[in-house]
Amino acid sequence: MTKSESAGTRRRGPNDPDRRARIAKAAIEVVAQRGIDGLTHRAVAAQADVPLGSTTYHFATLDDLLEVALHEAAEKNVHALKEWEAALPPDADFAAALADLVMGYINEQYRDTVVEYDLYVAALHRPRLRKASAAWDDALTELYGIRTDPLTGRLLAGLFCGLLMQAALADPRPTREEIEALFRRAIHGPAV
Incomplete structure (x- = not known):
């Protein structure tokens, strides 16, 4: 076996149209494993092979x-x-659905949630990233506004992001019922 054959799985050559996308995904994985401070070109290259x-x-x-x-x-x-929202029935209890969504993010999808927040918060110190973070916020606001109205959608987007971060850090984590009560208040206002 030649040296180039043994490196065949690593060197895909110039006709590797997915290389850039693999590197992008590898960068996320490196942040997941090592945090923002562990992101290096060398670590990403190794992860992306x-x-x-x-x-x-x-x-x-x-x-x-x-x-x-x-x-x-x-x-x-x-x-x-967007797929989650589209799958909700039109008459879904939106506060309950949002509470379930948060619980999924802080339990089953905890690792992905932490990575996403690491990247999102990086924009605080890197102005160049702020446009991407703002676009993410705008997409959430628009998505939640579909089920409510634009102002409530913005309120829910902020509440959703804040709850995810707080719940991911809290020990013990808030209960589903506590989270649902917050969403219900944001959507419907105080009970009379």
Whole structure:
């Protein structure tokens, strides 16, 4: 076996149209494993199984890698949320559905939730990432506004994001009933 044959799984050559996308996904995985501070071109190249030069060719700086990872995570998350909303029956109890959604994110999808927030919060110190973070917020506001109205949609988007972060950090975590009560208050106002 020649040296190039043994590296065949790693070197896919110039006709590798999925390489950039693999690198973007690998950046998310590196953040999941090591956090934002552990994101390096070398770590992403190893995770994506590409030569180091490929990561620097497609993403010259670490901020470039962070930006693509944030876009990738936001796109994946917004797509999943749109599918979730579309699958809800028109007469669904939206407060209960949102509570179930939060519980899923902080239990079954905890790892993905932490990665997404790591990337989202990175925009606080990297102004270049703010546009992607704002687009993510806008998509949530629009999505929740479909079931309510634009102002309530914005309120629910903020509440949703805040609850996810608080619930992910809390010990013990809030109960589903506590989360549902907050969404119900945001949607319907105080009980009379």
